[in-house]
Amino acid sequence: MSRATLYFYHFCRLTLGAVYLYAGVVKSADVVVFARDVANYQLLPYAWNYLTAATLPYVETVAALLLLCNRKVRPAALVLTSLTLVFMVALTTVLARGLDIDCGCFNPGQGHTSAGVALLRDAFLLIPAFVTLHLSGRMAKP
């Protein structure tokens, strides 16, 4: 792996980790409000919105911390890539149903980020996610 590729890999790893660490920490700070944001998607029975809100930020935080600490990078990147894809599917259904809701991606209850903008942002986030996932596999090889 060239030096430039190595730098690019670490840049992607740290970017992905930082974004998801921020998302996880701010959402875990107010789980009830985040549960309301999840409920706005109208995809889950209401109690499951609370279960999702109570656990999802912690999954994001754990995986993000591993990426930032350069530990278990590949599985952590897989978790965050999978979550990003799940969010994109959920946001696509929001657009398809014409719902005007806040995505609840970062600060719950603060501001309003439309599903279209959030979908675009997640699409960009897939780039460092896939790069980290792919290159961490190459780095693991002898």
Added chain:
Amino acid sequence: MIPGIRTMMIEAAVIFAIGVVLGLSFNAQLVLDAFAGRLSSAGARPSGGEVVQSTVDVQAFPLPVVLEEVRELLAGGALAVDARAAEVYAEGHLPKAFAFPLGEYDQVLPEFLEKVSKESTLILYCSGFGCPDSFDLGERLLAEGYLDVRVYEGGFPEWRDAGLPVEEGAP
């Protein structure tokens, strides 16, 4: 399956599980209450954010209710509370709903306190999913001491689209 991929997937599952366990350990009471349909706890959270310990079972935040429950509760004497602006209320609202625009909280609160007892079951609604006003109003009314505050997240659009009775006119 390729051994490396299998290991990666197992490790990813473990990371996911650790996150879930951590989340549940920090929010066990919330999740249990949600699944029990009893979103309450011994610690109430007033609007100022200060935690108040209580010996009684104080509702910590508004309990979400769905359309069928709203119909049953209203039939049983619950009071619908409309958190939308007065002019939107006038265009159509749930039968006998109390107009309580969140933006006019300070002006409307004295009348509300006078007319509605703290033991009443309140069903707050606004413009449906994505509208936070009913939830925010619910939190404030809980802080005022109302004991049974629920939020109908489907709000007026779902009620109207279900073909249920709608009243028109200013409060």
